[in-house]
Amino acid sequence: MSTNTTLQDENPAVRAPLVLGGKDFHGVTTAVSEIVERPTPKPWILGFLISLAVLGILGATLADLVGVGIGEWGLNHPVGWAWDITGFVFWIGIGHAGTLISAILFLFRQKWRTSINRAAEAMTIFAVFAALLFPGFHVGRIWLAYWMFPLPNQMNMWPNFRSPLLWDVFAVSTYGTVSILFWYVGLVPDLATLRDRASTKLRQMVYGIFALGWRGSHRHWVNYERAYLMLAGLSTPLVLSVHTIVSFDFAVSVLPGWHTTIFPPYFVAGAIFSGFAMVVTLMVVARAAYGLHDLLTIRHLENMNKIILATGTMVGYAYGMEFFIAWYSGNDYEVYAFTNRAFGPYAWAYWTMISCNVIGPQLFWFKKMRTSIPVMFVISITVNIGMWFERFVIISTSLHRDFLPSSWGYFQPTIIDISMFLGSFGLFFTMFLLFVRYLPMIAIGEVKAVMPAANPHGEHGEDERHTAEAAHAHG
């Protein structure tokens, strides 16, 4: 296993291989499929039970919110949104990495994406589900939340198309739908592999149904490649649009601290930042748990850490720029909003955010740091803590002290605020654990395509033009 940690870039002209351990195609298939086929490991059961318990907390919380009212949260009159929308933006942000990896990196021919894209996409979908909990349940009359959809009715009453919340409905639902499609299309060949390897009738049937009759024929592969490319093209603008539109919830308002034009790029950078951090956290664990060191190499993790460093720095720039513009605008309310952010009652939240998001990731300038598993694990977690705080700081510190000092207030979370947020992790991890147990968490077909063995021309250095066709030929 020593090769796993050896960084094979002594020759900068030659890229490090993406699959280590001398695995051939069959080795890859086995390594990934066996995770699903082996008997259920004990740690998984333990993890699953914990997740299920946390999911139960979510269920109880939602019952309370629907039964009693959202007054169970700590919201009040200046602060109409707090942990609810913070949770929403937090999860939507996490949900950004998947599509970015699948779509944008695919279009840019970043081959290292193949080992992580499946899990990242799954994570995206589950994060979107977790995110949807919050806007769904934060409305006062959840039983009427469907009025946000443009449903024809006898009163000819349509939603208000000027409202950013309505744009959210469209943006997030489109994003969720395309992400699921994209993920599923990518899964089809692997589902067929699992079907073919199935040892029981049930498995064969279930995987068979979802494999949609995939036989790995050339025609299948051609159609598949086209569909995949088109979906990648569709998803790419979505990666940018979803968080841009989410940021409009704030940017379109009149509130100092919300009303700012930097939000769209700033939110997108932040979303990618948090999404990659979540992928790193999950992959570090999955890699260790399932011994996927050969497929999820240090190079993969290091690449992701580089992205974290880049986006983290962008976010830091945005933080600074907000202050500069507040000062430069000469608007007293704006100046106060930012002074209050850094030095007011929520200063602790602000400085937590700065430490986690701006200072922490700077360690990744050092190669030692960005290739150290413990360091990246800790930083990836603190980045997500910081990104949660970023949303909380934006939402709550802007709301709690806006224009009229007479209405200033302070938000304190209740136990129900906390259990709702905690519970969303229960939902996320339950789904994610089910995913790693029953579906191939690495895209077998795609990984094979980036292996040297897929190259019919043999060792051609970094020229990997023909790999895709080769992979198909070898099935």
Place this chain on the structure above:
Amino acid sequence: MKRAPYTYGQDLSGKQYWRSLDELAETPEFKEALEREFPDGASELLDPVTRRAFMNLMGATVGLAGLTACRRPEEKILPYSKRPEDVVEGMPLYYATAMPFAGTAIGLLVESHTGRPTKIEGNPRHADSLGAANVYAQSSVLDLYDPDRLTSSYEGKVSVENKRTAEQVKAALSARGTALKGKGGTGLAILTEAHRSPTLARQLDEVKKQLPGAKVYRWDAFSRDNVREGSRIAFGRPLDVSLALENAKVIVSVGSDFMHTEGSPVKNARAFASGRKLAEANAEMNRLYVVESHYTVTGSNADHRLRIPARDVPAFAMALARELATAHGVNLGDVTGAVDAYKPELVEKTGKWARAVAKDLAANRGTSALIAGDSLPPAVHAVVAAVNHALGNAGKTVNYVKAVDESSDGVASISALVQSLKAGEVDTLLILGGNPVFTAPADLDFAAAMDKAAVSIFHGLQENETAQKAKWVVHASHYLESWGDVRALDGTASVVQPLVAPLYASFTELDVLEGLLGGTRSSHELVRATWQAEKGGVDFEKNWRRALHDGLFAGTAYAPEAVEAKPADVAAAARALVVQKADGLEVTFHPDSHAWDGKYANNGWLQEMPDPMTKLTWDNAAFISKATADANGLRSGDVVTLSLKGGGSLTIPVLIAPGQADDSVALTVGQGRKVVGGVGKGVGFDAYGLRKTTGMSVVQGASLSKTGGRHDLAQTQTHHVMEGRPLVRETTLEKYRQTPNFAQTMVQHPPLLSLFDDFKYEGHKWGMVIDLTSCIGCNACMVACQAENNIPLVGKKGVLMSREMHWIRVDRYYEGDIGDPHAVFQPLPCQQCENAPCEQVCPVAATTHSSEGLNDMVYNRCIGTRYCANNCPYKVRRFNFFNYSTDNITNPKELGKGPEVNWSTTREMQFNPNVTVRARGVMEKCTYCVQRIQEAKIAAKREQQERVKDGAVVTACAQTCPTEAIIFGDLNDKGSRVAKHAASPRDYGILAELNTRPRTTYQAKIRNPNKELEQA
């Protein structure tokens, strides 16, 4: 709600008609015959049951079974079989009545929907109302429906087995009366409140005539004895003081909160404000000086406020008199010598003040008013009266009028009663209203004395501390269900007219006395008889009807007495005055802004109404200055033990109150009731324990010690400065004359443009203007809005979480030094922005703009995203976090109170039927009383008017505003008051630079400071 009439034939009167003996006996044969004659479901199943028919039926059954779940709850209603005259459902009726309040009465017009009084308005004809009302009058309708009211009389403790019917009560009273008559009334003591009812006085005289041994006492926790005693010293007669401040250019209040709690507050506030309405830029303004220790509403409106401990206030009044006499030649006669010891500088930092104020007073002889606080010693009142007389103010700005009752209603009276009780002279104690066990001076120990009476009868609205000690509890009628009469401070007499028959067959005070005398006359007859005697003659019926209609007997106001000063007596009193010396901290006692003297402790509207200055709700606290707090190492919310040297201590939280005098602790009495309904239970701390006959208003020698405990104080506003933001824009009169439009040029911003053409308002264009110069911060608008718009309460916990629901709030900002700031008020309803930020962010279009410019809120459509509230720069939107108005039973812990706070079968009767009661999860906010607008539009249409006339629509807040600070109307009507005000150079919109284009605008605040005191 589905409404189904009772089935025909079922007689609701309970009478059973029968057609045959069998039917009467309900024999099985008869029932069977009936069944055969009219079988249930007779048309079904005539055919034999086939398989097909069975399947059909079963299918339909299953199909329809689901529908049953969709049925609306069924509720039986009864239509009028004979419609009462004038009652049209949906059309409210208004009746005139009057509410006795403190030392006066407030004339009212009460709105009644199908027999239920729902809303209090002022009576424009009544001198003490002038169409306005204060918080206490506005909220009194809630007391009528208080679910904790006594619903029955009891012999002994209030419990089911002690219930007594009205007949039993009457029999018992009459038996008692007969027994008393046997011994000539000896042993009977009657304790009333400081009532102002001519008929009650007549009844009491009747009692004294028939029972010559009977004694009558009066007690009010805030007695006006000192005022009358002061006049007696000064003029030889115990006269009352009624102010006519509309004639005053300079007003000096020495410890008097005459605009909020003393005298005729509503009338005084109106008169004060009328001297400050700035129609043109060069208009004149009156000037108000206030000297006080505790920051009051009156003090906050002063052009100059002198903050000194209460012990120094009498000395200041004396120094002022001395200065007037010596420096300005005001002829005070012998008084000059008596006050000679009071050099202006004797009282700390007051020399300059006394000189400046004296100069201003002397320059405005006959157009100035010097007002002394009710609680100041009689000698101070006497000197003040002498000064007013010497300045020629008496009869012009300060009227000395006949007192309705010259007897004591304070310490003298209650002490005499207690003495007599302790001596065993009283065997029958009849307490008509009030709560002396709770409110009497602590050292008298009224509760123990009360036990000495063999029979004690308590007559009151609610079970309270006194009721608990009484042998008999007679449940009283609320004034809205009683016949009675009352005189205002100036003597104007009104008939207290019932709006509704007593909800619980209760008794008025008149009924109780009548019962005691063994008579059978009703209160109505008694009141009529009083006025028949007064205004008899052939025209009586006409006069009586007019009085009922107008709410008052015209010409009953007392003429100001022609007074002759008695300087020698005043001088003697002034010499005898002992000024309290500083000794540790001083403690002052004030009525609680929520509970008054304790009688309103169970009124949720009042408990949740923020104190005008501190914005404290659901509590009382020891108010101390920042310096006193620092000296004792205290923060707001720290629980302290406040001990008096003379004995007595109180555990209470402190609240740092800017403007409070240093070394002075202000306490409000009335909270901390032990025996009280669900609303008042556990609210506040009882400060009566420290109030003794020797120190009813100010006492020295107190000390504070920290207990280490903390208490949550729920304030509706926790940030008290404007942070330099141009929200309340104010200037001095002088600067205003130079630049009348200063407020409009205060904020610089780029041109506010729009990509779209403005909407053209063809019809009405509603708007509101709020005059900050007039607003005194009394909160009357808030309660009026609460009553009109069915606004729920959220309880102390709700306020602590900043969830209060008031649609209009009064923001209070301090400016300047935290120890001695000046305060400004800003009532803030929805600004009904033309370019409303809330409207464009609502995803379901639940808030939209109407064609008349209103920012409408559609409750039915709202799903509760709260985005609108977040985006509202004025933060006027209110969210129903729970089902506050109906079933908060599900979550009483959130309210910190039982469910009865917002809902009970009686409470429900107060709801305005024209306003939706909002459900959980819905946003709400000020609608400019859209229901009133619609009503006026319908009326205008019916009368074929082209448009609603100016003044035909008044919002609830504008209607009740004592100072007419809120003006509402049609901006498209160029002749309307609101349009004229909106065109004033003082007019500005707050945060207009955001391009919200608020429709509610403000008139900048102008103060009229004295230059000599400016450079302090």
